[in-house]
Amino acid sequence: MITKIRIGTRDSELAIWQANYAKKKLLSLGISCQIIKLKSEGDLNQITPLYDFGVSGVFTKILDQALLNNKIDIAVHSLKDVPVNLAKGLEINCVFERADPYDIVILKNENIDLSDPLTIATSSIRRKTQWLNKYPNHKIVPLRGNVGTRINKLNKNNWDGAIFAKAGLDRLSIKPKNYSVLNWMIPSAAQGAVAIASKKDNLDLNKILNSISCKKTFHCVQQERN
Known part of the structure; x- marks a missing residue:
């Protein structure tokens, strides 16, 4: 036993x-x-x-x-x-x-217009490919680390936003002010x-x-x- x-x-x-x-x-x-x-x-x-x-x-x-x-x-x-x-x-x-299986994008402020040329952070090839397919005028920069580290890097750098798995934020009770659920983005298996x-x-x-x-x-x- x-x-x-x-x-x-x-x-x-x-x-x-x-x-x-x-x-x-x-x-x-x-x-x-x-x-x-x-x-x-x-x-x-x-x-x-x-x-x-x-x-x-x-x-x-x-x-x-x-x-x-x-x-x-x-x-x-x-x-x-x-x-x-x-x-x-x-x-x-x-x-x-x-x-929740979806990704979200956290934006620096509520006035950001996704149609503008923006800098978005992610190190995921899957996320990068799908994001640039939808927003080809954006720039993608790499972002590594655990959830807290990545949020800190987003806050400290001159980026417009970063992509995260919603489940991780939910489990840690992290509630960003400005975010959108990316229900158009195919999540990882x-x-x-x-x-x-x-x-x-x-x-x-x-x-x-x-x-x-x-x-x-x-x-x-x-x-x-x-």
């Missing part, structure tokens, strides 16, 4: 929120939890654009290694960051109910969903994870990632 679970997570504010959400679900089953924080390659290097790393899983690899080396029992992820092909021996048995990875051969643990998973969200993101 499993009485304690070691939860692995990145150490950003949003990642810790997600780990605590998983912890709350497990505590409701009478299982004690320990949160173990790790820094990913993507966290340590917040300058290089993600597409220049040349590998997938820059936010998840360190947690995969910890799972395989039995340093943690589960890893909590933003599912959009998880490669479709997981490391050998790992699987996802739990996906929590999805938050599984955006807004939090998932738990574990070892395939840990059958008892995986039964527990499956019991707290949102079946509807699990099916939906599975289709998006296939």
Whole structure:
């Protein structure tokens, strides 16, 4: 019988929120939890654009290694960051109910006219491509870091706005004054969903994870990632 679970997570504010959400679900089953924080390659290097790393899983690899080396029992992820092909021996048995999947643009002030030539910050190729397709007269500048860091960079730089995932802001109760939901922008597969990875051969643990998973969200993101 499993009485304690070691939860692995990145150490950003949003990642810790997600780990605590998983912890709350497990505590409701009478299982004690320990949160173990790790820094990913993507966290340590917040300058290089993600597409220049040349590998997938820059936010998840360190947690995969910890799972395989039995340093943690589960890893909590933003599912959009998880490669479709997981490391050998790992699987996802739990996906929590999805938050808002859309992106938003935070603007410096309410008087900004999107038809004007503007500078918008994002390091996502997906967001950049779609934004410039809609606003070809705009300039895109790179923006890396966790949610709080990116908001601070937006405030300190001479940019007009920046693009964020709405789910992350909602989970951290960050309510920007001037923003628009980009319901025309196709979100990343599984955006807004939090998932738990574990070892395939840990059958008892995986039964527990499956019991707290949102079946509807699990099916939906599975289709998006296939």
